[in-house]
Amino acid sequence: MRAVWNENPVLRDVMAAAETCWINPKWEPFETVRDSLPVGPAEVDDAAARLDRFAPLLSRLFPETAGDGGRIESPLRELPTLRERMGWRERVPEGRLFMKMDSDLAVAGSVKARGGIYEVLKHTEDLALSSGLLKVDGDYASLADHRDFFEKYTVQVGSTGNLGLSIGIMSAALGYRAVVHMSADARQWKKDLLRQKGVDVREYAGDYGKAVEQGRMLSDADPMSYFVDDEHSKNLFLGYAVAGRRLAEQLKAKNVTVDVDHPLFVTIPCGVGGAPGGVAYGLKLLYGESVHVFFAEPVQCPCMLLGLASEEKDGVCVQDAGLTGVTEADGLAVGRPSKLVCDVMEWTLSGEFTIADGRLFDDLRELYAAEKVFIEPSSCAAFAGYRGLAQFPAARVYLEKHGLAEKMGNAAHILWATGGKLVPTEIRREYLAKSC
Numbered sequence: 001m002r003a004v005w006n007e008n009p010v011l012r013d014v015m016a017a018a019e020t021c022w023i024n025p026k027w028e029p030f031e032t033v034r035d036s037l038p039v040g041p042a043e044v045d046d047a048a049a050r051l052d053r054f055a056p057l058l059s060r061l062f063p064e065t066a067g068d069g070g071r072i073e074s075p076l077r078e079l080p081t082l083r084e085r086m087g088w089r090e091r092v093p094e095g096r097l098f099m100k101m102d103s104d105l106a107v108a109g110s111v112k113a114r115g116g117i118y119e120v121l122k123h124t125e126d127l128a129l130s131s132g133l134l135k136v137d138g139d140y141a142s143l144a145d146h147r148d149f150f151e152k153y154t155v156q157v158g159s160t161g162n163l164g165l166s167i168g169i170m171s172a173a174l175g176y177r178a179v180v181h182m183s184a185d186a187r188q189w190k191k192d193l194l195r196q197k198g199v200d201v202r203e204y205a206g207d208y209g210k211a212v213e214q215g216r217m218l219s220d221a222d223p224m225s226y227f228v229d230d231e232h233s234k235n236l237f238l239g240y241a242v243a244g245r246r247l248a249e250q251l252k253a254k255n256v257t258v259d260v261d262h263p264l265f266v267t268i269p270c271g272v273g274g275a276p277g278g279v280a281y282g283l284k285l286l287y288g289e290s291v292h293v294f295f296a297e298p299v300q301c302p303c304m305l306l307g308l309a310s311e312e313k314d315g316v317c318v319q320d321a322g323l324t325g326v327t328e329a330d331g332l333a334v335g336r337p338s339k340l341v342c343d344v345m346e347w348t349l350s351g352e353f354t355i356a357d358g359r360l361f362d363d364l365r366e367l368y369a370a371e372k373v374f375i376e377p378s379s380c381a382a383f384a385g386y387r388g389l390a391q392f393p394a395a396r397v398y399l400e401k402h403g404l405a406e407k408m409g410n411a412a413h414i415l416w417a418t419g420g421k422l423v424p425t426e427i428r429r430e431y432l433a434k435s436c
């Protein structure tokens with residue numbers, strides 16, 4: 001713990017593991033910071049084009065994606081019943097309420113289907129082009145016939161669960177040897193599912209940071225092995241960022257306008273930061289100052305909030321703030337944020353909300369009761385932003401300061417649901433019955 005943290009009321013809440021709202025004091029209009037960020041719009045265009053090139057291959061390897069031409073995308077769903085029911089019980093903001101159903105993404109059942117699959121495809125393209133197996137304008141679908149080529153190579157990753165599922169499933173489908181280093185928080189069913197797909201799952205007693213460290217070390221020692229580095233990977237980030245332009249099409253289809261008079265509020269659950277950071281960046285490229293992006297983290301594991309509010313970025317971990325890092329939101333159980341993501345979000349993130357574990361399950365149940373939608377506990381952190389916007393004084397000050405208070409009737413809110421589809425039935429039942 002650092003003595004100066006006591007002078008910041010939000011960091012005092014963080015250290016007390018109390019639900020809180022942090023408004024980013026360094027926020028700047030996106031146009032003024034865009035060119036100084038460590039990623040650029042051309043890189044997102046390049047990632048989107050690469051995903052298009054690979055669509056025929058995905059369609060062949062995963063027939064569930066064929067209907068959408070090999071594109072892995074999730075629906076945007078309006079939640080009118082939930083909105084009404086929440087409004088009976090507590091203060092919620094004005095405006096329409098939506099959920100982005102990355103919880104239902106094909107292949108990996110979580111937001112990791114964006115970044116994780118993209119990174120395996122990028123690596124695959126690099127290998128196939130440099131070995132002469134493929135030309136850029138060649139037949140990408142034919143890569144499905146070259147398991148003998150890919151089985152000489154290994155792909156490794158450290159994960160709390162969902163990234164492992166995404167990397168493991170995609171790598172195994174192409175024929176790679178896949179090794180997933182799992183942290184202690186990882187759910188048993190996620191390990192079982194991966195082993196069933198032929199993935200080598202290694203388990204570690206320590207936290208996520210340890211699993212990543214081990215994976216990186218073992219992979220670096222093997223010239224035929226590629227390591228997907230969740231703490232530093234720009235490729236993962238770019239795969240997530242493609243979500244922005246696709247969401248824009250869906251908002252149009254639902255007659256949602258986004259401009260200075262029609263603000264869009266998006267809350268995304270955050271672990272190491274790659275997924276929410278990439279999605280946020282993609283949205284900022286499209287909507288600039290009209291989109292207000294908030295991250296949500298568990299009270300025992302708010303690593304990104306701590307890194308940004310203390311300005312120490314990846315130089316701090318939640319244990320430095322006296323927190324356990326232990327949470328039922330296994331996808332968010334990460335103690336130290338990504339430096340790359342801190343560097344992007346430092347000027348672009350509107351703020352953060354934290355949420356207590358017990359509340360995740362209340363929201364999970366309420367969502368299911370109102371809309372018959374199931375998402376995993378980590379995804380439910382997004383609710384913290386929706387209610388928090390109406391309930392925390394600091395959030396109301398943010399709305400006033402940006403001239404948004406009187407525009408809230410025109411607002412749209414998106415809860416970014418990050419995982420859930422692959423949760424087995426008996427575990428769903430357990431979550432729906434659980435209270436903390």
Ligand SMILES: *Cc1c(COP(=O)(O)O)cnc(C)c1O
Pocket residue numbers: 110111112162163269270271272273274275276331332334376378379418419420
């Ligand atoms: C991974 C994950 C997140 C957060 O993504 P990060 O890149 O770790 O920040 C959120 N929700 C779920 C369900 C996840 O699996």
